[in-house]
Amino acid sequence: MKFYRFIGLVLFFTLNIYAQNYKELAIKNRKGLLNKILTNKEIVVGVQKNHLPYTTENIRYPGIDVEIIQLLCKYLEINYKLVYGNIDELIIWTSNKQVDLSFGGVSTDIQRSLAVNFSYPYLITTPAGILNKAKLPRESLAIDFPKTKIQNIGDIVQLPKLKIAVKANTIYQTLLEENTEFLRHEIIVYKTNQDALDSVLNGENDLFISDLILIKAYAIKNPTITERFHLILDTYIQEYVSIMVPPDEIELLLFINTFIKQIEINGKLKAIVSKYLESRNWLSQ
């Protein structure tokens, strides 16, 4: 009997069968922004507008970021209000506490972290690419012949001189310009990711580099990309996509970290990400 009692205890603690409501204690003892959010029952969150697949204009599939925010609100039993801006605006608003949190698919960065705090990553991404198939090595087309692998961005050293399109002022531009192994290639900078992608789709450039999540979303949105182009999707270096928390709000930061761990463990985060990166349903209105 002792054994089964022990099993019962393990299940009690690990599966959280009897979850308790500690909200009242939090309102009483927590300070700062977390207390304000719980008291007002509303959170103001900054996101980038229509930044696929993080935010969309589809009501049923609002995007990875919005679904995570909805999940957070469900746990806290509060409402949310979205504020739209670009990355720089989101950082400024978060730093000035004009918003409570910011998402936006922002990678952790040492300069940015001077202005805001970054949570644990809710997504791990990598530089990925869309490559014109004509630039792949001309090898035997026999199906049994193992082809040269161009799977991560580092593998492009095996390719001839490429015209690479990237968005300006991104870590990808820095990566390509400062790394000796990419010096052979010509880097062409565009204002937006869409412009850079279009230049490759039109045949002006050979390779478009951006983050993995974005590349996958483009490929899912536009199936001609998978037909016409070779996708480079494997990890080259890891990038962490995190939630931005205002400075001096350690309690909120710790809570957000716990929230991310929680949705990782219970599989809800994986379910949200899979919905956008492995199916096309979110594209239908």
Added chain:
Amino acid sequence: MILKRLIIILIGFYLSSLYAQEKSTNLLYDGDILFRSFYLSRDILTTRQTKETCPNPWEVYLDSTVTPNTPCKEKRDEHRIRFRLNFLFSPNTFTEVYYGIEVGDITFGQEKNLIGPGSGGSGSGATNVETRELRLTILNKNHLFRIDMGIFSYSTPDGLLLASSNAGIRFRKEFKELNSLWEVVYFKLQDNSFKDNDSNGFSDENFKDVELVSTIYKIFRFSNMIPQFYFVYKRDPVEKEANNIKDTYQYYWVGMHQQYSEKNLNLFLNIVNQQGYLFSETKIIKNDAFIKQYFPDVYQFLQDQNHAFPKNRKKYPKNAYAGNFEISYRIGNYLKLTYVATGATGRMGINPDGTSSYYNKDVYKSARGAYQFSEIGIDTSGGYSILNVDSLSGIVAQGIKIEYQLFDGITFEPQYYFYKTHKTPVIEYNQFFNRINFKNSINYYGSEWNLKIVYKPWLNFSIKMQFAYFNAGDAYKVVNDIKNGDTLREYSIYIQQKF
């Protein structure tokens, strides 16, 4: 007790899954699983007819006692599955260890081959699990060089000259100032199991001794043009295989590949010249076939005369060319038009004097290439295959491919190929397809119509359906001395998941 243990194990798994770590970036893996299914039918032989002619199809149709599958005619299906798994270990910045393992092809549903060799490859066969790649790489990204040692696959452009798994060493260095890359390989072993003729299963001797040196020089100076120059030397020193005397050779190839891309236009040109010597104990007797058939005593006398002297090898020189050309143009997002052509010098079949054209100076032989041109005509992919890169000599093939994306994720690709012999094949020594039967020799070798439908419902997963139909021309019938039959059909489905 058992229940207690089971619960403890399950809880252990559960807790360990909570604390499971992410896959380390020091170890990467990838691979694919490929399922292939073929339905094949033909009413014509794929090899030269020697003893008796295939029956007239109408006579067979009227005679119900004839078995459905004979060397002359068959209808069959076969299925294969293969799994490939590659591991890449990166213990530090300068070293990589790569290991690729392959399970299969495991073939099932295949009848015993009626013609040609058929061995291995099923269930518990010796080739169920194979090491396909095993290499140690030393690299320095700042100095732009890498050295690979071990077993790895290697291909010259388009696989027209060389495309196989080999054991040896490769050195690759990029010269930034010259905008070029230089690669040298030295191989001591070459994989012999790569299927160049379909339906011949696996070779018992997977890797065989060779001496092979290859070097490629690529120029990257121009963004829309990539010139490549390559040279291959191969010597096969093995004189005997399974106690049978074997020809040896020492060949050199020089090749040039030119690629030009301009927005929606892509152009590829590849030309290879072969030089060197073939050493054989076979002595060519002029009008060999004619004398053998009509004057067997004289033929025997000439053979005895050859055997009267100690065995020595005759040197047959080589000076042959092979090449391929491709031009493609994309119209919008959904349509791509491609014209392809290939050919090699030499003669198909036998020489006008009745001797084998195998020893001719202009007959092209590769260093174990794997050139894929179409689905039946010049093919290395499975199902039927009439020609491969080593039997390309004497043929001129052209094709048109239209790639059209009709729906999201579904591509249709109709293709048409036309095959012609470079020199008119010799009909004079044929037993069946000959002038006595009112047949003449022409250059038209055959036509092929294919339809390929590719469906990619999600990333890294594809379903490919292929319908291929080959109609043999008179040149095919002359070369193979076939009186009856016309067509080969290959319907196949490929389902592949990469990961």
